[in-house]
Amino acid sequence: MRTPSIFKVITQLGLAILLAMMGACSDPEPTLDAGPDAGEDAGPDAGEDAGEDASDDSSEPSPTYTFVLDSIGVPPTAAGGQAPGFDLDDQATHSIGGDACQDRHLDFISPTGQPGVDNQFVGSVIDIVRDFVPSFSPQRALQAEMQRGRLLLGVRLRDVDDLVNDDDIALDLIVVRPSSCEEDLCPLTTSIAATEGWRVHNEDVTSEVRGSISNGRLMVYAETLPVSFPVDDILVDLTIHHASFAADITSAGLRNGAFGGAVEIEETVALANSLRSGTGGLVRATLQNSADVEIEEECNGLSIGAAFAGVSATF
Numbered sequence: 001m002r003t004p005s006i007f008k009v010i011t012q013l014g015l016a017i018l019l020a021m022m023g024a025c026s027d028p029e030p031t032l033d034a035g036p037d038a039g040e041d042a043g044p045d046a047g048e049d050a051g052e053d054a055s056d057d058s059s060e061p062s063p064t065y066t067f068v069l070d071s072i073g074v075p076p077t078a079a080g081g082q083a084p085g086f087d088l089d090d091q092a093t094h095s096i097g098g099d100a101c102q103d104r105h106l107d108f109i110s111p112t113g114q115p116g117v118d119n120q121f122v123g124s125v126i127d128i129v130r131d132f133v134p135s136f137s138p139q140r141a142l143q144a145e146m147q148r149g150r151l152l153l154g155v156r157l158r159d160v161d162d163l164v165n166d167d168d169i170a171l172d173l174i175v176v177r178p179s180s181c182e183e184d185l186c187p188l189t190t191s192i193a194a195t196e197g198w199r200v201h202n203e204d205v206t207s208e209v210r211g212s213i214s215n216g217r218l219m220v221y222a223e224t225l226p227v228s229f230p231v232d233d234i235l236v237d238l239t240i241h242h243a244s245f246a247a248d249i250t251s252a253g254l255r256n257g258a259f260g261g262a263v264e265i266e267e268t269v270a271l272a273n274s275l276r277s278g279t280g281g282l283v284r285a286t287l288q289n290s291a292d293v294e295i296e297e298e299c300n301g302l303s304i305g306a307a308f309a310g311v312s313a314t315f
Contacts, residue, residue, distance in 0.1 A: 065157045067254050067310035068176060070192035072151065074122055074138040074306050083108035085119035085260035085305020086244045088293050092116035101299030105292045110258065111307070118303035119260065124290040125302070142306075149186040152176050154198065155254065155310055157218070163249055166213040171220045171245065175202040176315060193311045200315050213249060220245040225261070238263060238271060241295050253311045260305030262293040268302065 075084070089102045092115040105124065108117040129136050145151035154174040160166055177186045179197035188195065211220030225243040228235060240261040247257035265287050272283035293301030 062159045062161050065160055065163075065249075065251065066313055066315055067155045067157075068192055068195075068198060068313040069153045069155065069254075069308050069310040070146075071309040072142045072146065072153075072306060073308070074126065074142070081108060082111060083117055083119045083122045083305065084111065084258040084307040085117040085122075085303065086110075086242070086246075086258070087114070087116035088118040088242045088244075088260070088262055088301075088303055090116075101292060101294045101301075104299070105290070111256070117260075117305065118262070118292055119305040120290045120292045120302055121304035125287065128286050146192070147188050149177065149181075149188060152178075152186075152188075152192075152201075154200070154313065154315060156315075157249075160213070163213060163251060164216050168210060169213060169218075170210050171218075172203060174200055174315070176313075177201045195313075198313050198315045209243070209245075211245070216248055216250070218245070218247050218249045218254070236271060236274070238267060241301060242293070247308070247310075251312060253309065255309050257308040257310070258305060259308065260303065262295065262301035262303045264295050265291055265300050265302055 075082075085108065087107070091102050092107050102118075105120055107115065108119055108122070109115050110117050126136070126138055142151065152175065154176040156172040156174055158170040158172065160169050176198045177183075178188070178195050179199045184201070209220050209222045209225065211218065213219070222243045223241070225240040227238045227240060240263060243259075243261040245257075245259045247254040265284070268287060269280040269284045273280040287302060290302050291299050293299075293303050295301040
């Protein structure tokens with residue numbers, strides 16, 4: 001039957017793309033730590049220049065902070081209403097009907113009140129999925145994936161000198177598992193916040209992304225971000241355009257977080273075919289009218305965004 005097929009593929013696509021939006025670095029350090037003292041164990045490679053004079057006792061590496069995301073969601077919304085994400089085209093669209101790419105769909109307002117949020121994953125794609133399965137809730141689906149142990153993500157911040165204002169930090173996205181479980185898939189037996197220890201499962205996700213902290217708000221941006229991520233035993237390769245990641249940060253956690261960006265429709269079609277052979281045409285027909293962001297001067301990008309929060313953790 002085509003209905004379950006397209007529903008599952010689009011759901012898989014959504015999960016894969018949401019994961020890719022995080023923007024991370026594949027830096028194979030086997031040992032991580034959390035909190036302001038983590039830099040003591042970071043070693044001479046913790047910063048760009050740290051290895052130049054390892055004998056200089058006065059040159060200490062910057063602290064490293066690590067978190068596990070305990071909430072990832074796409075809250076329900078209405079056209080022109082509130083949704084997580086970012087303004088990817090520098091324009092707030094309040095009415096539709098023009099020929100320009102950004103005039104094809106209404107923009108949203110961020111939870112903090114910023115206009116112009118581009119998020120057609122919320123505005124169009126979820127509605128399409130609900131045409132097949134009216135009870136579908138991306139919020140419940142994402143939380144269920146986390147509880148099953150399939151969506152456990154760690155965030156590592158390196159080169160952090162100040163959690164209030166720092167103009168150059170590095171962010172890594174890491175797949176984690178509870179340290180008490182040695183399997184590839186580890187369903188949670190308690191909440192993420194109550195889980196005492198974590199281990200690195202996979203950190204070869206993307207290339208390095210750098211950002212900054214301003215007034216306690218973490219901001220990371222990459223014009224293009226190639227991503228490699230396993231979904232259902234298939235290695236997903238995807239490029240995120242205008243990849244953005246932001247959150248209020250303290251040593252205790254990440255709050256009021258949002259990530260967003262855009263994916264090329266045809267690349268998403270190819271991804272659908274790799275997830276389930278022969279479904280690319282269905283996905284193209286489903287998404288072709290949802291494009292709202294120009295990529296390489298063509299209106300072929302689908303915007304997406306989600307909210308998140310995280311707690312301090314030790315890997």
